[in-house]
Amino acid sequence: MIPRYSRPEMTAIWSAETRFRIWFEIEAHAMSAMANLGIVPKKAAETVWEKGHGAVFDIARIEAIERETKHDVIAFLTHLAEIVGPEARFVHQGMTSSDVLDTCLNIQLARAADLLIADLDELLDALKRRALEHKDTLTIGRSHGIHAEPTTFGIKLAQAYAEFHRARGRLQYAHAEIATCAISGAVGTFANIDPRVEAHVAEEMGLRPETISSQVIPRDRHAMFFATLAVVASSIERLATEIRHLQRTEVLEVEEYFSPGQKGSSAMPHKRNPVLSENLTGLARMVRAYAAPAMENVALWHERDISHSSVERMIGPDATITLDFAIARLTGVVEKLVVYPDRMKANLDRLGGLVHSQRVMLALTQAGTSREDAYRLVQRNAMKVWEDGADFLTELLADKEVTDALGEAGIREKFDMGYHTRHVDTIFERVFG
Numbered sequence: 001m002i003p004r005y006s007r008p009e010m011t012a013i014w015s016a017e018t019r020f021r022i023w024f025e026i027e028a029h030a031m032s033a034m035a036n037l038g039i040v041p042k043k044a045a046e047t048v049w050e051k052g053h054g055a056v057f058d059i060a061r062i063e064a065i066e067r068e069t070k071h072d073v074i075a076f077l078t079h080l081a082e083i084v085g086p087e088a089r090f091v092h093q094g095m096t097s098s099d100v101l102d103t104c105l106n107i108q109l110a111r112a113a114d115l116l117i118a119d120l121d122e123l124l125d126a127l128k129r130r131a132l133e134h135k136d137t138l139t140i141g142r143s144h145g146i147h148a149e150p151t152t153f154g155i156k157l158a159q160a161y162a163e164f165h166r167a168r169g170r171l172q173y174a175h176a177e178i179a180t181c182a183i184s185g186a187v188g189t190f191a192n193i194d195p196r197v198e199a200h201v202a203e204e205m206g207l208r209p210e211t212i213s214s215q216v217i218p219r220d221r222h223a224m225f226f227a228t229l230a231v232v233a234s235s236i237e238r239l240a241t242e243i244r245h246l247q248r249t250e251v252l253e254v255e256e257y258f259s260p261g262q263k264g265s266s267a268m269p270h271k272r273n274p275v276l277s278e279n280l281t282g283l284a285r286m287v288r289a290y291a292a293p294a295m296e297n298v299a300l301w302h303e304r305d306i307s308h309s310s311v312e313r314m315i316g317p318d319a320t321i322t323l324d325f326a327i328a329r330l331t332g333v334v335e336k337l338v339v340y341p342d343r344m345k346a347n348l349d350r351l352g353g354l355v356h357s358q359r360v361m362l363a364l365t366q367a368g369t370s371r372e373d374a375y376r377l378v379q380r381n382a383m384k385v386w387e388d389g390a391d392f393l394t395e396l397l398a399d400k401e402v403t404d405a406l407g408e409a410g411i412r413e414k415f416d417m418g419y420h421t422r423h424v425d426t427i428f429e430r431v432f433g
Helices: 008-013 016-036 042-053 059-069 072-084 086-090 097-133 153-178 195-204 220-247 275-289 291-296 307-336 341-348 354-366 371-388 392-397 400-413 424-432
Strands: 138-143 146-152
Touching: 008 097, 008 307, 016 042, 016 059, 016 072, 016 097, 016 195, 042 072, 042 086, 059 072, 072 086, 072 097, 097 153, 097 220, 097 307, 097 424, 138 341, 146 153, 146 354, 153 220, 153 424, 220 275, 220 291, 220 307, 275 291, 275 307, 291 307, 354 371, 354 392, 354 400, 371 392, 371 400, 392 400
Parallel strands: none
Antiparallel strands: 138 146
16 A cells, blocks of 8 residues: 555554564464364463564565465565574474465455444544534435435434444454464364364464365455455545535535635645545545455355465555454544535525425425325426526415415415424434434
């Protein structure tokens, strides 16, 4: 992943240093279990822990060995033997490379999920604060991009909160799904390694033993994990797109914070663009793109092939690092978002009261008018507003059929904005409890 869209804590999970440290711990814990079972000498297991625990693995040396062996795990084990000495001959007894690689990958993905969940907690806090701040800030709701009926900006943010709260639950499930360990040996039969070794490694590394592995951990787990990341990314794009629309000059109900000294355009000094939200839209596309190859990785040949390996070396770091950055960026956008309530009110009033058309139509039906006639009466007055710039209330009051059915007071009462916000507290109670 490129540094521009990376944050240190998530990036560290995917560093070579972290990977080799996890490999060592898997091997050392497996050796401890084998020593307890009498398979290898206890002294050998103790030596591996003593010499390897504080060792700094020489990445350049491992890479040099791999250039000769063309095998990354063998290169690591060779370097570990250089550190440990003769006792290293007992390392990796009965294990296969996938035991190390798959268990390590799942540890990294589980740790990444922990960070992503923490990221979402910060985003949820920001959304809740801003939603409560604007719980009663009237704005126009839109369908098809066209004015529909009044809502509040707080409700918009509460919708995002609820969506990301669901995302958090999905990430928790994805964490549980991916946190499995396989130390089952060639073709997954435990022929050369005791299943109790796997159980010990799993416990020590905070994992669960894989129910059944075929030398590799089944990739449906990984497909679900990356699909979950893709859904979270889509939620990010949904909110980012809403902000982009609301910042359009013709709308300008909200605006990304524009810091002192910031420049919006190399050509036009007046520009203040929603660059962060646009960036989030692009990042979401990338995270979603990683879901498809994860799905394709499920169908491996027989007990194992490595067609998935190159894919996962890319999508594991890239998807998690990108999503980590995107969630943090969205949190910053929400926290600093500039909101213009007066502009929201002006836009709300822009169509001369048409936002109350449904209330008038429903009142007519309750007064005895058929739904078809009620629709016709309201629409013919609404079209005068659309086409001639008339005032909706004025037109209704001048329409004898409408006034005969509702009376002047009955018509005016249907233009009360409070009608549209009377259940805001109920909605907020459902969302925030």
